[in-house]
Amino acid sequence: MSELETLRIGPIELEVLRRRSTHAGAPTLVLLHGINNISPHAPFLDLLAEHGEIVAPSHPGFGKSPGPDDRDTIYDLVHTYRGMLDALPAKKVTLIGFSFGGWIAAEVAAAGHPKLDRLILVDAFGIKLAGREERDFPHLFNTNPAELKRLAWHDPANCPPGSYGVGWHAAIGDAMSDEEMVTLARNWDSLCLYAWRPHMYNPRLKYWLHRIAAPTLVLWGASDLIVTPEYGRTYAGLIPGAGFSVIDSAGHHPELEQPRAFVDNIFRFAGGGRG
Amino acid sequence: MELWNHCENPYPFVPNEVLEQAESVRASLPNKYCDPKIAAQLYDEIFDEYRLCDDIGLHIVTNEHHSGINNLWAASPVITGVVANITRKARILSLGTLITVRPDPVRIAEEYATIDVISKGRLEIGFVKSGATEMVSGDANPMRIREREWEAIDLIEKALTTQDGPFSWEGKFFTHPHVNIWPRPYQQPRPDFWAATSDLPTCAELGRRGIVNTLLFGGYDRTRQAFDAYKKARAEAGLPAPGEDRFSYMAFAYVGDTDEEGLRIGQKIAWFLTVSIKSAPQFSKFQPGAVAPEMAPAAWRTGASRRPRPTNLDAEVLVGQGQMFAGNPDTVATQIKEFRKRVGGICHIIMMTRQGLVTHTEAEASFKRAAKYVLPQLQDLPPVDADETAWEARRAAAAK
Numbered sequence: 001m002s003e004l005e006t007l008r009i010g011p012i013e014l015e016v017l018r019r020r021s022t023h024a025g026a027p028t029l030v031l032l033h034g035i036n037n038i039s040p041h042a043p044f045l046d047l048l049a050e051h052g053e054i055v056a057p058s059h060p061g062f063g064k065s066p067g068p069d070d071r072d073t074i075y076d077l078v079h080t081y082r083g084m085l086d087a088l089p090a091k092k093v094t095l096i097g098f099s100f101g102g103w104i105a106a107e108v109a110a111a112g113h114p115k116l117d118r119l120i121l122v123d124a125f126g127i128k129l130a131g132r133e134e135r136d137f138p139h140l141f142n143t144n145p146a147e148l149k150r151l152a153w154h155d156p157a158n159c160p161p162g163s164y165g166v167g168w169h170a171a172i173g174d175a176m177s178d179e180e181m182v183t184l185a186r187n188w189d190s191l192c193l194y195a196w197r198p199h200m201y202n203p204r205l206k207y208w209l210h211r212i213a214a215p216t217l218v219l220w221g222a223s224d225l226i227v228t229p230e231y232g233r234t235y236a237g238l239i240p241g242a243g244f245s246v247i248d249s250a251g252h253h254p255e256l257e258q259p260r261a262f263v264d265n266i267f268r269f270a271g272g273g274r275g
Numbered sequence: 276m277e278l279w280n281h282c283e284n285p286y287p288f289v290p291n292e293v294l295e296q297a298e299s300v301r302a303s304l305p306n307k308y309c310d311p312k313i314a315a316q317l318y319d320e321i322f323d324e325y326r327l328c329d330d331i332g333l334h335i336v337t338n339e340h341h342s343g344i345n346n347l348w349a350a351s352p353v354i355t356g357v358v359a360n361i362t363r364k365a366r367i368l369s370l371g372t373l374i375t376v377r378p379d380p381v382r383i384a385e386e387y388a389t390i391d392v393i394s395k396g397r398l399e400i401g402f403v404k405s406g407a408t409e410m411v412s413g414d415a416n417p418m419r420i421r422e423r424e425w426e427a428i429d430l431i432e433k434a435l436t437t438q439d440g441p442f443s444w445e446g447k448f449f450t451h452p453h454v455n456i457w458p459r460p461y462q463q464p465r466p467d468f469w470a471a472t473s474d475l476p477t478c479a480e481l482g483r484r485g486i487v488n489t490l491l492f493g494g495y496d497r498t499r500q501a502f503d504a505y506k507k508a509r510a511e512a513g514l515p516a517p518g519e520d521r522f523s524y525m526a527f528a529y530v531g532d533t534d535e536e537g538l539r540i541g542q543k544i545a546w547f548l549t550v551s552i553k554s555a556p557q558f559s560k561f562q563p564g565a566v567a568p569e570m571a572p573a574a575w576r577t578g579a580s581r582r583p584r585p586t587n588l589d590a591e592v593l594v595g596q597g598q599m600f601a602g603n604p605d606t607v608a609t610q611i612k613e614f615r616k617r618v619g620g621i622c623h624i625i626m627m628t629r630q631g632l633v634t635h636t637e638a639e640a641s642f643k644r645a646a647k648y649v650l651p652q653l654q655d656l657p658p659v660d661a662d663e664t665a666w667e668a669r670r671a672a673a674a675k
């Protein structure tokens with residue numbers, strides 16, 4: 001069962017989705033979401049909870065987390081989540097960052113934290129690799145949402161109800177509640193505050209990925225045309241000892257399109273309750 | 276009252292089939308569709324129109340938009356500097372350069388001070404918040420623009436009025452450790468400030484600061500509400516009531532020889548609304564900050580962008596809504612006087628005449644009629660409050 005809690009990190013209040021593991025003594029998995037907060041109904045959560053205690057905060061300004069106030073940069077998110085790791089009772093955590101949250105997770109890991117046991121980056125943004133006249137990924141705000149949807153999914157029909165990934169605008173219709181729209185609008189505005197420019201990367205991060213000490217897995221959807229597997233492979237190559245795995249029949253959101261394969265990959269790497 | 280000429284220098288020469296296929300006619304339409312020889316001709320024509328206005332007693336407004344068919348004034352201070360040099364009498368309003376897009380307000384202050392000196396004190400400085408495709412063309416974060424706008428205005432004002440600098444500025448959005456512009460402005464302490472907005476909290480702040488409030492095509496009711504918010508804020512702050520010179524309105528305008536000609540040529544202006552604002556969803560309703568999150572369901576379900584699209588663009592309808600002044604000179608003068616009453620007093624009418632498919636010759640003819648026959652009818656008008664009472668009484672009588 002999911003529970004929504006509120007966690008305070010100094011002046012910052014975070015909505016946190018928690019799911020207890022069915023396995024006693026399971027490791028703590030901290031999930032940093034992508035461009036939208038994680039739906040409590042996403043099927044991968046149940047599968048993941050077979051092996052670990054899930055702690056999934058909504059970034060400030062996303063979901064029902066208030067803000068962001070003046071703390072509206074990636075720098076602020078890094079300190080927010082370092083503070084959150086301090087506050088969690090677990091002695092060790094596995095940090096899993098998806099998409100935009102993968103960028104944050106990479107930053108947190110590069111800065112280092114004594115509780116960080118393992119790092120998993122899933123179709124992560126965050127670094128600039130291509131030349132000055134080539135984009136590593138499309139501009140999320142300047143690209144037609146229909147095109148974003150085409151690039152983001154292996155098959156958009158795989159997206160579970162209530163979950164929204166890149167190109168979510170196409171789902172707007174009678175089936176979507178007002179509350180969901182307000183949340184999506186908050187998420188979109190907040191993403192823009194954090195990541196309009198430089199767009200979805202920190203020009204300095206690639207120089208410091210070598211500082212990541214935690215064992216790392218870089219996991220990618222084979223069909224991701226938003227951030228391609230080639231980008232992911234290079235990303236992994238900049239992190240000492242990092243593994244790189246591809247999930248077939250999945251785009252930018254393998255946890256939504258192929259939840260079983262996604263979770264199997266996680267636990268081949270991270271172990272966990274079922275071991 | 277004063278009449279101003281505002282031309283956006285549109286470029287209505289891109290083939291329709293190109294415009295129909297383009298997802299947006301701003302920001303992303305390749306500039307191969309802009310012929311620089313045609314553009315040069317347009318600049319010549321419109322600068323000639325400005326010279327004419329200078330001669331006949333109309334004032335001049337410039338602005339800027341970027342990367343699209345609606346506007347070739349890509350840098351208002353550049354154009355305003357040219358206008359300062361080719362005119363001798365007219366007031367010149369830059370409305371304005373995009374202060375939420377440009378990274379350095381100090382440079383903006385320096386440009387405006389220079390223009391004020393070149394024009395020997397004829398500059399008025401206008402501020403616009405901007406948004407939509409402009410944020411894309413200028414790679415400016417569309418979030419927090421209201422806050423950013425005020426910080427930019429504060430820094431520009433301090434740069435224009437500080438005479439014993441340098442001073443340092445370390446704000447949220449802008450930092451500049453060594454501000455000391457040369458030349459300082461010709462007008463002391465600074466040129467008058469204007470701002471274009473119908474956002475009521477912003478209008479209130481304009482009121483407290485005494486900045487001229489101009490509305491763009493707001494029609495009777497929105498304009499009245501905006502001006503009332505301005506006046507109320509001043510009253511609540513214990514400040515003197517504003518003069519009519521603090522209020523301005525921009526409308527489409529065509530002064531014909533006859534009512535028929537005014538409406539017929541006025542109809543050509545509607546291109547501005549029918550063609551030149553076509554925009555892709557990512558530049559409009561889905562742009563971050565376009566609507567407050569709680570307003571998103573209404574905006575997204577209806578497909579509305581930030582501003583509701585007009586549904587009927589017939590010139591007579593636009594006239595009826597107070598968004599266009601068109602007809603023979605007496606008709607236009609009557610329309611403007613009625614507008615003045617209904618919004619509670621106003622000094623500045625900004626006429627958007629050379630717009631859409633209106634030609635150079637047609638525009639010049641309208642300006643001549645406006646200056647010769649309309650403007651004299653707008654002088655020495657009785658105070659609007661007394662007048663307004665009479666107007667309300669007339670309307671009540673007519674309703675019976």
